[in-house]
Amino acid sequence: MTKPIYVYAVAMFLVAACSSSAQQANHADLQQTPKGSNVNPDAGLVADFKKRVDDYVKLRQKAEAAAPADLQEKSKPAEINAAEKNMAQKVRDARPAAKPGDIFTPATQAMFRRLLKPPLTKGPGAADNKAIMKDDSPAPREVPFKVNAEYPKEVPLSTVPPDVLLSLPTLPEDVQYRFAGKHLLLFDAKANIIVDYMLNAIP
Amino acid sequence: MRTLQLRLTVLAFASTLAIGVAAQDLTLPNKPKDTLKFAVIGDSGTGDSNQYRLAKVFTDLYARFPYEFVLMMGDNMYGGESTRDFQKKFEIPYKPVLDKNIKFYASLGNHDSPNQKMYKLFNMNGENYYTFRPKAGIRFFALDSNYMDRTQLQWLEKELAASGSDWKIMYFHHPIYSSGGTHGSDTALRDQLEPLFLKYGVDVVLTGHEHFYERLKPQKGIHYFISGGAGKVRKGDVGGEFTEKAFDSGYHFMIFEVDGDKMHFQAISDLAKTVDSGVIERRRVDDKAAPSVPAAPPVKPVPPQDKPNTTTAKPAAPGSSAPAAAPPATAKPTTKPQ
Numbered sequence: 001m002t003k004p005i006y007v008y009a010v011a012m013f014l015v016a017a018c019s020s021s022a023q024q025a026n027h028a029d030l031q032q033t034p035k036g037s038n039v040n041p042d043a044g045l046v047a048d049f050k051k052r053v054d055d056y057v058k059l060r061q062k063a064e065a066a067a068p069a070d071l072q073e074k075s076k077p078a079e080i081n082a083a084e085k086n087m088a089q090k091v092r093d094a095r096p097a098a099k100p101g102d103i104f105t106p107a108t109q110a111m112f113r114r115l116l117k118p119p120l121t122k123g124p125g126a127a128d129n130k131a132i133m134k135d136d137s138p139a140p141r142e143v144p145f146k147v148n149a150e151y152p153k154e155v156p157l158s159t160v161p162p163d164v165l166l167s168l169p170t171l172p173e174d175v176q177y178r179f180a181g182k183h184l185l186l187f188d189a190k191a192n193i194i195v196d197y198m199l200n201a202i203p
Numbered sequence: 204m205r206t207l208q209l210r211l212t213v214l215a216f217a218s219t220l221a222i223g224v225a226a227q228d229l230t231l232p233n234k235p236k237d238t239l240k241f242a243v244i245g246d247s248g249t250g251d252s253n254q255y256r257l258a259k260v261f262t263d264l265y266a267r268f269p270y271e272f273v274l275m276m277g278d279n280m281y282g283g284e285s286t287r288d289f290q291k292k293f294e295i296p297y298k299p300v301l302d303k304n305i306k307f308y309a310s311l312g313n314h315d316s317p318n319q320k321m322y323k324l325f326n327m328n329g330e331n332y333y334t335f336r337p338k339a340g341i342r343f344f345a346l347d348s349n350y351m352d353r354t355q356l357q358w359l360e361k362e363l364a365a366s367g368s369d370w371k372i373m374y375f376h377h378p379i380y381s382s383g384g385t386h387g388s389d390t391a392l393r394d395q396l397e398p399l400f401l402k403y404g405v406d407v408v409l410t411g412h413e414h415f416y417e418r419l420k421p422q423k424g425i426h427y428f429i430s431g432g433a434g435k436v437r438k439g440d441v442g443g444e445f446t447e448k449a450f451d452s453g454y455h456f457m458i459f460e461v462d463g464d465k466m467h468f469q470a471i472s473d474l475a476k477t478v479d480s481g482v483i484e485r486r487r488v489d490d491k492a493a494p495s496v497p498a499a500p501p502v503k504p505v506p507p508q509d510k511p512n513t514t515t516a517k518p519a520a521p522g523s524s525a526p527a528a529a530p531p532a533t534a535k536p537t538t539k540p541q
Contacts, residue, residue: 071318071321072321072329073321073322073323073328073329074321074322074323075322075323075324076286077284077285077286077288077289077322078285078286080318080321080322081284081285081286083321084318125390125391125394128389128390128391129391132389132391135386136313136349153283153284153285153316154282154283156313156314157313157316157317157349158313159313159348159349159350159377160349160350161389161391161392162351162352162356162391162392162394162395163391163394165350165351165352165353166352166353170352170353170354171352173354174317176317176350189317189318190317190318192316192317192318
């Protein structure tokens, strides 16, 4: 009653195929979560965040190019303020449907909370960083939590400690991270508007 | 009409008196040429009578000590930033020297909108941070300490590396060393900036934010001044381990004169009294080329002084009356790292 040799051959082929498939599956897993490697596990989220910010900057540049807001060095503050408001309006017109979370998506919000934790909770500088944030940060009630809203001139902008800035994804010129209480703002310093915000970003 | 004339006479007399006192107390060489003279104001932009009173002393002094430009330590504009605000908090109080085409070079404080960089009279050339060299061998760097990101740090290192053996004078809003009780040293900023200052041989660092005057004991060979009392004063807030000389019982500004390898400084109050003065000698190029990182000077309490106008320890309680006149106090900080 010996089995024909082809039965053994088929069995071996199946075992080999399963093994290969398993290896491929493991390899795919490794690519997604490169444990123990030097790959930044947040790389995908950072790239997504940066793309959204870049898209915003392109939108603003396009709006500027269409009708220059003429925001350049001037002797008269009224002209600077007018140019700034003009630019802010162009941005609003270019993104009328913008809403909270367009740039700080739920996935990137989780990443930001994670990235903000070490400089504010760990190490010898954490207490100082937190004190600086508290010292200069405006109270949340002073800032309008509204996308495309103007940042009030009479309210000081928070100082952001270098440690905190260095722990976050870099931003293009004139787009900045600022805080109001525990909340993180994405601030367009050129147009003086709030591009997006996320609540309770700081632990 | 007679009342107005009387007021003008009184004002003129008071003005003459102020000039006279300031002239008497002027401790800088005030050479007619070959030196660089400049002034410093910090946290000035309140638009209130205190700013105006100090501005009067400041602008009157120009007749005796013609400073070539003015550095602003930030908080140039508290509150709103309308045309009226710029007039009230800057253009009117400093009009006498603005009319003489004296340039103001601003840095940004936490109360300043970033778009102040577009205001021509602040000479920021549309940049949050910048450098300029008003005279051969002397370079200034204005930083934005509100937002010290990677881009700015890289820019600073590049500029410092290219600055050769010039005097290197930094100015920005937040002090990285301070004896202030309200704010104190910004150690996070210090962690980023101090290594660059040491590596490239920065000589002097001027800041504001704290509403008082403080000359600190040299830290690792670098001379630090806090001058944040041109519009606000926080009495009873200064004095501690870093203090070499302090003043927080009145408003103040500073004047400097760079004469070769010497930098003379003087801090003057709203009563036109000298609250501190001295001379800094530049570190030798050899010292800069091979920067060492020696320990800070030993911490020791600063004894209280009997000169009411020059505070080194916690001064008079808030609400105390203006100090009486005091003779100019001179100091010669050492040239070598301590």
